[in-house]
Amino acid sequence: MLTKLTPMMKQYMEVKDKYKDCILFFRLGDFYEMFFDDAIIASRELEITLTGRDCGQQERAPMCGVPFHSADSYIAKLVEKGYKVAICEQIEDASKSVGIVKRDVIRVITPGTIIDTKALDEKSNNYLCAIYLDDKGCGISYVDISTGELYTTEIVETYSKTITSIIDELGKINPTEIITNPSMFNKDETFNAIKKKFQSIIREYNDWAFEYSLTEENIKRQLSVISLDGLGLSDKKYSTISTGALIEYLNETQKISLNHINHITTYSINNYMILDINTRKNLELIETLRGKSKKGSLLSILDKTSTAMGARLLKKWIEEPLIDKKRIENRLDIVEYLTEDLILMNDIKDVLNDVYDIERLMGRVIYGNCNGRDLISLKISIEKLPMLKNMLIESNSDKLKKIGNKMDCLQDIFNLINNSIIEDPPISIKEGGIIKSDFDESLYELREAMTKGKQWLSELEEKEKRSTGIRTLKVGFNKVFGYFIEVSKSNIKLVPENYVRKQTLSNAERYITSELKEMENKILGAEEKMVELEYNLFTSIRNTIRDEVKRIQEISKLIANIDVMNSLAQTAYKNNYVRPIITNDGVFDIKNGRHPVVEKVLDGELFVPNDTLLDSKENRLSIITGPNMAGKSTYMRQVALITLMGQMGSFVPADEARISIVDKIFTRIGASDDLSQGQSTFMVEMSEVANILNNGTKDSLIILDEIGRGTSTYDGLSIAWAVVEYISDIKKLGAKTLFATHYHELTELENKLKGVKNYKILVQEKEGEDIVFLRKIVRGGADRSYGIEVAKLAGVRNEVIQRAYEILSNLENNDINNSNENIDSTNNKNIEQEIAITESIIQNKDHQLDLFSTQENEIIKKLKNIDIMKVTPLDAINILYKLCEESKKL
Structure with missing residues (x-):
């Protein structure tokens, strides 16, 4: 076929053959041209005209093109739609060549390797991630090539826990592209959980790229070291392999020396508070559950940063709360000083307002695609450094003085740019008029x-x-x-x-x-x-500037840190936050705590603050009862957010706050069917509960909302009861927990289980069956859920409301709580008696169909044969799920 093509088209096909999985942008004059299938795809996706070109064959080759000077926007659109784009340029001087000018691919652009600042969110990192996984452990490495940041961690746990940890860590990293070793890609259903979660961005990479010897050499060459010892990787096989494979992928796609990737940060996932992927979503840390918007998230409240570098770092701090008391206190000391010196706080903000995104400017310098305007932006940024340095040194804070003394004002870089580049240079660097x-x-x-x-x-x-x-x-x-x-x-x-x-x-x-x-x-x-x-x-x-990249990156990090702490100070001052007392004594004592987001979005209403007391002894688990819409979920979320804010080094919305460092926060709030994975609401709920019970510790904070509501009333009550028992038991878990429920029967547990306390939402009942939610949490248990009253407030028709009251009255006459039999959680021998009571109640209700049959007796037999002392929480949930499914077939 190639022999029939014109010389130019033959050259195109030879290049295309090497990049079959990419759309090839083939430079011809002032245009990037695409041919054949690439042209058909590009014309459809970019909505540009499809034409044709003589190619030496009988039929013209489909063709479309875009101007090279505006190609970035077209490339970004294709990459956003999931395509890889290979850029093919002339690689020799046309005036000196004979025949067809030589062309080759100079770079492959993928979702994780975009550097075009117009296509990137300036306040978010764009991470490319590599995962290496085998039966014994996992390495996760990720890089932002626009800034040069490179991180790695490894996880060596049981295989199922490793998979869970990978999903949670990826939820934190939020990469735009993931590569992984193919030998594990199709291994089993467990690994499929990762593929399903990240199916649009994860793909196999070459198996040979994950060979240890190759990956080790890749790291040493990239970071200019002769040994991995100084990098903290000498005993980290999995991190070494994932990092080396990541570098191999960069070498293959970028085809230049990425000198700004010159340092690697190794960390353990246990160095930070662990937040599973569901908790990150439920607490709306970075974006809202509905609409995926920054507005309405914790980030939107805390972000008063002046620089893009600071904004990205703030996001990282929110995603990675600390568990080291000394580091937390160090941040809080600086934030506190800035809140007390308002002149300095505002002066720092004013200075940083004129600082550009130095990290990404240096990325452009390294890639060789910066222009005169980029260097002027760098100069303007550097010009502010002496002023910032003096502010810090002249402060009365030893910690700020220390930062100021570390600052390199880069005077030589400033002088070089100032003496060479005109103040308003043209965009192009190849048409003159740029140098003084x-x-x-x-x-x-x-x-x-x-x-x-x-x-x-x-x-x-x-x-x-x-x-x-x-x-x-x-x-x-x-x-x-x-x-x-x-x-x-x-x-x-x-x-x-x-x-x-x-x-x-x-x-x-x-x-x-x-x-x-x-x-x-x-x-x-x-x-x-x-x-x-x-x-x-x-x-x-x-x-010359490129050779000073390490110095410039160091000052970028200092600026970002100052910007974040100044942002937290501004937020604290503006919103009347207080410095939390950070301890390791297990006590949470929050006075008049507030939800940082909800209090800002209330329209004409005052936020009702609430106290919280949790500890490792008598107040480990709070059972919270009250109607929907009364504020239970808001209250529980605010406790989690106050804890997280304190551990990231922020002041918190409260009058006083004593926070004991937690290793993990778990939340189980709300439920929705995951049809894409074939999971029902109840199965999703139980999977999340299983994750909490299997991975929580006595130092964790657990937020549970309406456990068991995804199944029948009695199944749900049983599950909720068992979960409370397990969590409250210090020999099994003993984590500090807020447990909201509609099952008023659970309030009996305060008198049966040590460490359990009842709380309720105050509700004011008015004449005419109306209610007012007071949103105040007080000791005690609610005796009803006010569901019908809530329905009335929601606008349900009055005839339906009245009929609901009639039905409720009939049901209450036969309620299980009116029986003389009570559930004794401490005596496992009462299980058969509880089943018999339940059976009797159901059979005696006139409006209830008799569900008990020979088949149902089989289910009862299975229940009788369960040895509760040998059943793990996960096994219990699976058994209950199977029994529920069998009962539905009766």
């Missing part, structure tokens, strides 16, 4: 020659007008004919003999003289040399 004349002597001379030459041309025009008497004569220039003298047709008779005709127009003639031709050569030669010299000077300046 006095920066280089040769450039100065060429500029002088051009200036004098143009002055000479102006004088020549005046001289020729006088000598010829042609007042409309003018000296002009175009790229085709160069300089010329233009005379209108009406004045041709006055043209001197030494004028040589160059071009005829409809209403004028253009001429050249030997004198003009000589000056043209001087001017154009000087201009061409000047453009080439300016380009060479610019690349030299850029390379």
Whole structure:
């Protein structure tokens, strides 16, 4: 087939054959052209015209193209839609080549390797992630190539726990692209959980890229070290493999030396508070559950940052709360000082407002695609450093002084840019007009020659007008004919003999003289040399700055840290937050705590604050009862958010707050069918509960809302009861827990289980069966759920409301709570008696169908044969689920 193609199309097909999984952008002149299937796809996805081109075959090749100067936006659209784009450019000088100019792919752009700032969210990192997994452990590495940040961790646990940890860690990282070793990609259903969660962004990479020896060499070469010892990777096989494979992928796709990726941060997932993927969503840390919007999230409240670098770091702090008391206190000390020195707080904000995104500017420098305006942005940013340094050093905070003393003001970089680049440079770096004349002597001379030459041309025009008497004569220039003298047709008779005709127009003639031709050569030669010299000077300046990337990255990190702490100080001052007391004594004592987001969005209402007391002894688990819409979920979320904010180093919305460091926060709030994975609401709920019971510790904070509501009343009550028992037992879990429920029967547990306390939402009942939610949490248990009253408030028709009251009255006459039999949670022998009571109640209700049959007796037999002392929480949930499914078939 290739022999029938034209030489150019043959070259295209040879390149395309190497990049079959990419859309090939093939540079021809001022356009990137696409052919055949690529053209059909691109024309559809980009909504551009599909044409054709002769290719040497009988049928024309489908073709479409985009201008190279505006290609970034088109590439971003394709990548956003899930395509990889290979950029093919000329790799030799066309003027020196014979035949077809050589072309090859200079870069492959994927979702995780975009560097175009217009396509990236400036306040979010764009992470490319690599996972290496086998039966014994896992390595996770991720990089933002626009900033040079590289991180790695490894997980060595049981296989099922490793899979759970991977999902939770990916939920934190939120990568846009994931590569993984193919030997594990199709291993089993357990690993399929990862593929299903991240199916749109995860794919296999070459197996050989995960070989240890290769990955080790890749790391040493990239980070310029002779050993992994100094990187903290010498005993981390999994991190080494995932990091080395990640670097291999970057080498394959980027095809340049990524010098800004020169440091790796190794960490353990246990270095930070662990938040599973559901907790991150439920607490709406970064975005809201509905609408996926930043507005309404915790981030939206805390983000008062002035720089993009600070905004990205703040997001990371929210995602990674600390568990080290010393580090937390260090952050709080600085935030506290800034809240007390409002002048300094505002001065820092004002200074940082003029600082650009230095991290991503350096990414552009490394990639060689920065322009003069980027360097001016860098200069403006560096110009603010001495002012910021002085502010910190002159403060009365030892910690701020220490940061100030560390600051490198990069004066040499500032001087280089200030002395070389004009203040308002053009976008292009290949057309001149970018370097100051006095920066280089040769450039100065060429500029002088051009200036004098143009002055000479102006004088020549005046001289020729006088000598010829042609007042409309003018000296002009175009790229085709160069300089010329233009005379209108009406004045041709006055043209001197030494004028040589160059071009005829409809209403004028253009001429050249030997004198003009000589000056043209001087001017154009000087201009061409000047453009080439300016380009060479610019690349030299850029390379000098590139060589200082480590210094510039260090100052970027300092700026980001200052920006985040100043942002937290501004938020604390504006919203009347207090410094939390951080301890390790297991006590949570929050006075008048508030929800940081809800209190800001209430329209004309005052937020009702609430106290919270949890500890490791008598107040481990709070059972919270009350109607829907009364504020139970808001209250529980606010406790979790106050805890998280305190551990990230932020002040918190309360009058007083004593927070004992927690290792994990778990939430089980709300439920929805996951149809894509074939899971019902109840199964999702139980899976999340199983995760909490299996991974929680005595140092965890657990938020549970309406456990068991996804199944029948008695099954749900049984599950909720068993979960409370398990969590409250210090020999099994003993975690500090807030447990909201509609099962009022659970309030009996306060008298049966040590460490359990009842709380309720105050409700004011008014005449006419109306209620008012007071949103105040007080000791005690609610005796009813006010469900019908809530329905009335929601606008349900009155006839339905009245009928509901009638049905409720009938049901309450036969309620299980009116029986003389009570559930004794401490005696497992009462299980058969409880079943018999339940059976009797159901059979005696006139409105209830008799569900008990021979088949149902089989279910009862299975229940009788369960040895509760040998059943794990996960086994119990699975048994209950299977029994529920069997009962539905009766």
